[in-house]
Amino acid sequence: MRLFHDAACPCCGSEQVAPRGGFGATTGRRGFLAAAVGGAALVTSPVLAQGTATRSLRVRRQVTNEGFDGVYWRNGRYDRDALRQLDIVFRDLSAAEPTPMDPRLFDVMAAVAQAVDSSETWEVVSGYRTPETNAARSRQSRRVSTVSLHMSGMAADCRLPDRSSLEVARRAADLQLGGVGLYRRSGFMHLDCGPVRRW
Numbered sequence: 678m679r680l681f682h683d684a685a686c687p688c689c690g691s692e693q694v695a696p697r698g699g700f701g702a703t704t705g706r707r708g709f710l711a712a713a714v715g716g717a718a719l720v721t722s723p724v725l726a727q728g729t730a731t732r733s734l735r736v737r738r739q740v741t742n743e744g745f746d747g748v749y750w751r752n753g754r755y756d757r758d759a760l761r762q763l764d765i766v767f768r769d770l771s772a773a774e775p776t777p778m779d780p781r782l783f784d785v786m787a788a789v790a791q792a793v794d795s796s797e798t799w800e801v802v803s804g805y806r807t808p809e810t811n812a813a814r815s816r817q818s819r820r821v822s823t824v825s826l827h828m829s830g831m832a833a834d835c836r837l838p839d840r841s842s843l844e845v846a847r848r849a850a851d852l853q854l855g856g857v858g859l860y861r862r863s864g865f866m867h868l869d870c871g872p873v874r875r876w
């Protein structure tokens with residue numbers, strides 16, 4: 678059985694793809710961010726193994742040469758400064774200001790890198806998209822969803838240079854942490870922290 682199909686991928690489609698199982702209740706993004714970043718409560722993640730004191734990520738945006746390499750979560754909380762730097766890396770390049778990303782996306786990326794035992798730097802092809810950018814892309818290609826999770830800061834198109842995208846996408850799908858889409862011809866995958874599904 679093939680896990681992924683090159684043809685007819687609803688690029689970064691979210692609600693257009695039938696959920697496979699569930700990833701738990703979908704919390705409103707604003708509410709989640711308030712709880713995760715501003716709240717005093719210990720933040721637990723279903724994504725990464727509990728008990729680790731820190732979570733780190735290495736990402737780079739080739740077109741801007743901006744990157745982040747370091748700890749973004751420590752002692753049960755997301756690091757505000759690290760998130761700010763990550764928001765810059767993942768921003769919509771046509772927008773004047775970066776938009777806050779859902780930090781659970783970084784947990785997904787960290788978990789996937791860990792699962793394939795890679796310490797390489799993620800290349801970020803696309804992160805947050807403004808509604809205008811997404812609409813323009815969906816006009817160019819019907820494979821781009823008009824309800825993309827990129828517009829919620831919950832998705833990234835990315836690749837690990839030292840691994841095949843097929844291998845990484847398979848492992849990511851096995852983890853069942855969110856959406857996984859493989860764009861084999863383009864050599865990257867879509868990862869998000871939304872409902873568990875794959876295409």
Ligand SMILES: [Zn+2]
Nearest residue numbers: 689833834867
């Ligand atoms: Zn995508």
